Amino acid sequence: MSIHSLAALTFMLAALALSLVLFRDLADISQWVLRTSRKKTMRTFYNRHPMILALGILWGCGLAAASVGGFDRITVIAIVGASVLILIFLFMGYVNPKLMMRSQQSGARYFDISQATPHIDDETSLIVVETARGAFGHPDRHVLRPHVAGIPGDPDGTVLTYCGLTNMGIAYVPEIGGAPVELEAVTQLENNLVMWDKSTGEPVQQFWGTRERDGKNGPRMPEVATYRMPFRAFRKRFPQGQVFLNLFPSFLRNPFLAVFDRITHWVFAHAVDEQASKEKPTFPTIERFDSRLPNKQKIFGANVGDTYFAVTKQHVRDHDDRLDLDIGGTIIHVVYHLDDESLGMYIGSRETVGVDIAFGGRVDGRILPRLSTMKSEAFWVVWQNFYPETVVNPVGKIELGTCEGKRGAA
Structure with missing residues (x-):
């Protein structure tokens, strides 16, 4: 093998290595089997364009070196093989996330009850935003x-942001410090969605709602209250309500997306089904575990300032469908509304302790505001990884900023 062929192979291997890093850190699906740290993922994300430029230069240098050497058979086979792998890794790490997770911050389609009914079952859980x-x-x-x-x-x-691995939706007003935020999904870290703000190029962790460079305690997007209820209850409570549907494109209008979206949906559905059915996280990117609750226990989590707490539905049902929590002087009512099959958290006062609270926070002719930080039915294993200080199944008083409080059984 000539020196030119060796040079060509060296350039191609370097280009292949860069494409593999892009695939490992940004492909999302790759993390099903490959573990990567936040530091590595963010470093690759911030440098993805220079890396692609360098990859292209290395690939071109490899071709140039091979052409000088006369393209012997072994070199040609190696270049073709490396080029195919580079294209696959580049597509999966750079192109595919944008294609398979096309944001609908603008242009989302909602349908009235009669139009949505053929597409979802009565028991289908809905994440509701009012x-x-x-x-x-x-x-x-x-x-x-x-x-x-x-x-x-x-x-x-x-906008509603959603992560299937966490089983959680969070609604945000898409702005930080008055500047608009344009969100698009990128990947996952620690089994939670990572988006990016196309306006600034900054990654945004779904749990935090902050730009990555500012950290989890930086300026964040304002949260909007959400809660869950089955479609049958939603239809009864909100006959004029609307339901988001992401229907597949028709084969006649867009045959490529008609096939691609169905394949992508199958992959995503398989991942979240596995997440729900197995004790271990589907993506092996969580290292910290908390045995206070089973890994895949669905919890209702929230925070008041720096104090985080989580309750299970059974815990609330065991306390006559009602908890009155005193969190550093802030009264939070946790209520399970049996007729609506929905759990809500409301900001009250000492005067509303023990008073009946109807769905939506209606009490004594007024409406209590929902606690906007409540997340419904998130998997405990993911929640505890981000908020290990969480108080579990509290009853009564919780001191601000601590994990102290009464804990009940799940």
């Missing part, structure tokens, strides 16, 4: 691929 324009329900399987769905016509531009 705005001045009414109630909007989001089935998990429909918001699973886009990860981001904007509420049409909402003056605040409210």
Whole structure:
């Protein structure tokens, strides 16, 4: 083998190594088997464009060196093989995330009850967002691929962000410090969605709602209250409500996306089904575990300032469907509404302790505001990884900023 062939192979291997790093850190699906740290993922994300440029230069240098050497058979086979792998890794790490997780912050399609009924079952859980324009329900399987769905016509531009691995939706007003945020899904870290703000190029962890460079305690997007209820209850409570549906494109209008979206949906659905059915996280990117609850226990988590707490539905049911929590002087009512099959958290006062609270926080002719930080039915294993200081199943008083408090059984 000539020196030119050796040079060509060296350049190609270097280009292949860069493409493999892009695949490992940004492909999302790759992390099903490959573990990568936040530091590595973010370093690759911030440098993805220079890396692709360097990859292209290395690949071109490899071709040039091979052409000088006369393209012997072994070199040609190696170059073709490396080029195929480079294209696959580059597509999976750079192109595919944008294609398979197409954001719907703008242009999300919502349907009225009669239109949505043929597409979802009565027991289908909806993540509900209420705005001045009414109630909007989001089935998990429909918001699973886009990860981001904007509420049409909402003056605040409210968007629902969703992570199937966490089984959690968080609604945000897409702005940080008054600057607009344009969200698009990128990958996952520690079994939770990572988006990026196309306006600034900054990654945004779903749990935190902050730009990566600012850290989890930096300026964040304002949260909008959400809660869950089955479609049968949503239909009864909100006959004029609307439901987000992410329907597959028709084969006649777009044959490529018609096939691609179905394949992507199958992959995503398989991942979240595995997450729900197995004790271990589907993506091996969680290192810290908390045995206070089973890994895949669905919890209702929230925070008041720096104090985080989580309750299970059974815990609330065991306390006559009602908990009155005193969190550093802030009264939070946790209520399970049996007729609506929905759990809500409301900000009250000492005067509302023990007083009946109807669905939506209605009490004595007024409406208590929902606690906007409540997340419904998130998997405990993911929640505890981000908030290990969480108080579990509290009863009564919780001191601010501590894990002290009474803990009940799950």
